[in-house]
Amino acid sequence: MSMEQLYQQLILDHARERHGHGLRGDASGPGAGESFQVNPTCGDEVRLRVRLSDDGTRVADVSWEGVGCSISQASTSVLSDVVTGAGVADVESFAAAFDDLMHSRGAALDPATEERLGDAAAFAGVSKYPARVKCALLGWMALRDALIKASKGE
Amino acid sequence: MSMEQLYQQLILDHARERHGHGLRGDASGPGAGESFQVNPTCGDEVRLRVRLSDDGTRVADVSWEGVGCSISQASTSVLSDVVTGAGVADVESFAAAFDDLMHSRGAALDPATEERLGDAAAFAGVSKYPARVKCALLGWMALRDALIKASKGE
Amino acid sequence: MLTAAELSAVRADFPLLARTVRDGRPLVYLDTAATSQKPQCVLDAEQDFYERRNAAVHRGAHALAEEATEAYEAARAAVAGFVGVAPGELVWTKNATEAINLVAYAFSNATAGRGGDAARRFRLGPGDEVVVTEAEHHANLVPWQELCARTGATLRWLGLTDEGRLDLGTLDVIGERTRVVALTHASNVTGAISPVAEVVAAAHAVGALVVLDACQSVPHLPVDLHALDVDFAAFSGHKMLGPTGVGALYGRRELLEAMPPVLTGGSMVEVVTMTETTYAPPPQRFEAGTQMVAQTVGLRAAVEYLGELGMDAVAAHEAALAQRLLDGVAQVPGVRVLGPSTAEDRLATVAFAVDGVHPHDVGQLLDDAGVAVRVGHHCAQPLHRRLGVAASARASAGVYTSEADVDAFVEALGRVRTFFGAGAR
Amino acid sequence: MLTAAELSAVRADFPLLARTVRDGRPLVYLDTAATSQKPQCVLDAEQDFYERRNAAVHRGAHALAEEATEAYEAARAAVAGFVGVAPGELVWTKNATEAINLVAYAFSNATAGRGGDAARRFRLGPGDEVVVTEAEHHANLVPWQELCARTGATLRWLGLTDEGRLDLGTLDVIGERTRVVALTHASNVTGAISPVAEVVAAAHAVGALVVLDACQSVPHLPVDLHALDVDFAAFSGHKMLGPTGVGALYGRRELLEAMPPVLTGGSMVEVVTMTETTYAPPPQRFEAGTQMVAQTVGLRAAVEYLGELGMDAVAAHEAALAQRLLDGVAQVPGVRVLGPSTAEDRLATVAFAVDGVHPHDVGQLLDDAGVAVRVGHHCAQPLHRRLGVAASARASAGVYTSEADVDAFVEALGRVRTFFGAGAR
Ligand SMILES: Cc1ncc(COP(=O)(O)O)c(C=O)c1O
């Protein structure tokens, strides 16, 4: 696969703009959760916060901070777009679909999943590089962990 | 090499008769020394005592106790014959010659050394079996150690 | 059970078996309990790794590093599957000895406060007891002696019957104070297979953890560590047709997660500052530094080889050899078997004492006939002492051993006492 | 220095160098600091051992066991000779990480009272200090952090200059309380060779022991550990053309003799009872269980291979590559070298940061061109933090590296910032 296929323009753009970057809100307390994750290979880090809606069913806000490669930065940026305002159950199923994509080893996506993943489908090429899969998943790991904490915090 | 060459009749006889076997005298004190040695591979043990002459120049008595294979038993038995009554300096040079023999890997002895070693030359075949060299040297290691202790005890 | 044709195909896979020793005598290799020979496919797998995929694993992003990492983790999955556990429960070590020491040092480190509260259950102190058995290989005895010496815990042990079987009458040594029970699955001297279920039940009834020395079982019997319900288990690659330099520790996942690391260094950390370090999850937490990658790949080839033969077939083949060994030795006057005299619950590993002839001398005469057996205490001095001898000779079979091997051994053994004039006395 | 003909003969000895990666691109292997490739003679030596001499060492009396023991001890003598020490001063380990941990745990065990009075000088406690440097690989940092945590001793460190060299201005950290000084001979990131003599003098002046991490020096420079006058040293086989799964600890003989054992089990004992064990002399005391015998034989072939080339020639060849790497990288705009910018006292290991592009992305683009470099923190997080980055990319050469390899790397590196649009900003 060519580098242009791996590093799609959408990825390079998100890596530069980083939606949701810059922590805001509370790290803990009712409906709030924060998680810190490290990729031990390279030392890349992400710290991510979520705030749930009052009824606990939606993600009211996501913000994050981190250093990392373009894959990890872009992936967390796309995450921020996808997750903000979404229902918690939807977020979980989306995260699972993204996880599947990352472990597909470059197999073609079925059109429904591709449609479902939207911008996140741009990361399909990453699945061909096992060492980079962790990069793409770093933000998502932090999100899952933060959501658990946020719902426990209630 | 045939088993008959390795296990010469002299070795089989000494293994059965074991000259000097049965501890006597003191383990320590002026002119006395004792050493305990183990062959870690098989757990074979020897405990050997020496008593020096009053002037410290001769080995007045050697006695020992131990369990082990025919090579180690016979070698310590021959040691007892050779060493009892001999001058300490002679004993040391004899021990060195025996050590050389054991590390000769089956090379032929020069006639002078063969003459010098006497009965102990019967162990020549052992040098072809590196794992058995330790057996033949077990008593001699104990002797060297006991002699050091005996002369320090003065 | 292997047919004659299958066996000769198996033997052809092991290049070393074709060699001769001592002036051209065909080799009769009966020292498999010490270390096994290796089939060509194991050698090829290692060689292929070095020639095509060698790179640092879990550390690089380039193509070779990806392939090496895949080979390494696929080996882990294969070996874990072979003993019935999950890949994340299998830690690579250099041998079984290191695996057992790893557990013992995790206890020490937890006792020194490492691993924090999560590692609480690994803390030991005066009043706590560690239980072993009199049948243990030094590898499953000395690390526990040293652990007790470091922590103030007390070492106790289960006894043996005169046939060298675990004496279940001594099971009440396991009690409220017991924190760990370490026992062998099968003795490398007597060949006796331990009643693991009874010991596990007694240990778990008092909340003690069970450490199984599976060195001699995994190469010879179908072993499912989850079904045995042990907490930890150790085994070595070189005894199961694999390369030297690789072994494994199995640990129940939640135990590995709670354990502090032992060896520390690269590839097992998360964040390192000059003053503090956080650690990766298991199994990486216990795999410090560059691992024996090529050897794990070789060991994978070994378990695949065994898997193709089928461990039931391997065990049946060896059970027949055990019977033939016992029958053969029983025919030779003045020879006493150390261990069970029947082939039930027993490996094809037969240690024996020859009346009036030291084991070293026995071994020498057998060696002269091309028969390789082990002599000495086989790293089990207390067991020998219990059975009333300082040392023994031991013939041990493997999947490639033939009935002809056994017969050649028995024939040579028959000449030992005459040669040393022991029969006459 | 190697002639073109010599170098192409050398390259032909390494089967892996002939392979292609990523859709058929020729491999440019510049990750030797992580692990080296292996010449055919090393693979052959291992294979030959398994096919002809494989048996348990120091444990059997049969012909094979004799031959295996001889091969194992001859390997020890060869590797010891390669680094200028006596065979009895060289302990086999699975890697350098284990070697360093072995020393750290010997200190712990002595502190817990093991080894008795003879081991007195290895006891540590509050008030004692262990000194490392900011340049250390995690393998020579984390074990000392853990040792301090276990014993109550304090960890201190020597600082670095902005070029990543040891800052001798901080040498006064070594003082009356210092018991151990652990430092690397050459950094696996900056390539800087440490001023060992100065550190040894400072340490020995206060009676502290020096532990040298010789992982990156032994493969690339002539090293004489006795001449360096260090007390312990560690290195790994896989980095010096040898197999994975084998490394070594050098220890001054009288220190090894005084040290309590760390891993315990078979082959390192004298007398074992259920309650007590006495230990064999070094090096056996530190080699518990069945060792990586085939790998020691492979490592012997590796040092003989290096010895035939001559370590002076190897060092000269690599010095020329270091210069070419530095020159090449200096031509690429926006690239900053982490470490000395000149080739003096420096290995052909060049880590660098590319302005505006993360090392992972740098590595990916190079990999796409067939160039294998390492990206990440290279197991040296504190060093990276000191130099103001979280991670870096690193190109590292070995005896088989060619100028063409360096040129291919530099060419690909030149395309990185354009691709990621970093040049434009
Ligand atoms: C300087 C240095 N020290 C220690 C190590 C650890 O070596 P190993 O991983 O072989 O134990 C390495 C290599 O990873 C190194 O480069």
Ligand SMILES: Cc1ncc(COP(=O)(O)O)c(C=O)c1O
């Ligand atoms: C029963 C048993 N336990 C432990 C060991 C130790 O295994 P290793 O030497 O491979 O560490 C052995 C073999 O020597 C053994 O037979």
